Amino acid sequence: MVFDLMHASMGVPFVSLSRPLQIRPLLEARASAKVPAGWAAIFVKAFALVARDEPILRTLYAKWPWPTFYELPKSVAMVAIARVVDGEECVVAQRIAGPDALPLAEIDALIRHAKEAPLRDVPMVRKMMLAMRLPLPLRRLAWLIGLNFGRQRASFFGSYSVTSVAAYGGGELHAITPGPFILSYGVAEPDQTINVVLRWDHRITDAAPIARVLTRLEQALNTEIAAELRGSRQAAEPKPIRAVAT
Template identity: 30%
Template structure:
């Protein structure tokens, strides 16, 4: 996949303050995933995928499906899994965080059943199944792989410079500085999008995080405070 990466520095001061004031803990990964999914409503190319078989064409999915890369222990080893969140532009921060917590703590053989099963197949079977996932059905490919991926190692103080995943775009972000600045990178399939559009997507995502997401955190905080008072 011919990928290109572009980076923009986000100012996340207002969002950080709103997030810290919210009684419900919501990870930064979910905040970024929510913002990026909302951006995909305005930019349909984020929901498009290049399909090479049986002829080269683009497929556009009606909804955003984000895949978070989650690290889990399985069989005494560290595994990386794709944690899908469908209709990511519609689900609330609260619901998305609940899904992430299930992926992070639920039994690996249950929450990542298909991925664990696929890993135990012989090599040639895995190759065949991957080919089928990529080419047999456009909608099923998106259902299994998502419209975009999100991966980060920011909590270790490290940035990923060129993230790769079998999707049209992959979002990653680095550690947030003391001045609330954060480098955000999108790696994308150049056959689907060009640099100007990705620059606009980065700007739109930052704007959503500075406005709509701040308000969603305020609303979520008010909701949980009302629950605490009722209890």
């Protein structure tokens, strides 16, 4: 799978922008949540919230039947998940459609399911393993079809990817996929910042809109996402019972 993925990614002209985001309100809200969502779920939803108002983040470049840009009606996330299977480390993907409309708890549950459930119970893994059993010429044909028809591309590869090594100590990760957008994040620092790297297909947009996207991402983390985390805490707390005199 990794060999095929790297082969499909070779021709994508990626550019990257890295920036520390100030996330004090988010950290405070997450610390007070009874069951805080994982960082992957937080970034999956935050990026989709930004993409809801930024059509460029829902745009794909497809080559068939002729080179064109294809704008999706909603975002589709692909999350890279590290796990161990039969003593071997591997990476699997979890597809999450329309994450901007899903509760954080549901996004987090989907990611945890892909990380912990038996592989046969993860639909995306089953689809992936079925494709990997094909002979090389048929696999390459399947990848070409999946990558170059706009409507199918989001189904197979999503409109953006989220990956990180923060669980293993952080670091600035410049991942490679067929694109068009790849978001990676580090660990929360003592100064209440978190470093984010956004890589994108330069055929779709240039750096100026992406700089604006990172500013909007910081806002989404500290407003919509923080508010949802605070709301989940309040929902988990039992309401006081008021005594009524008779």
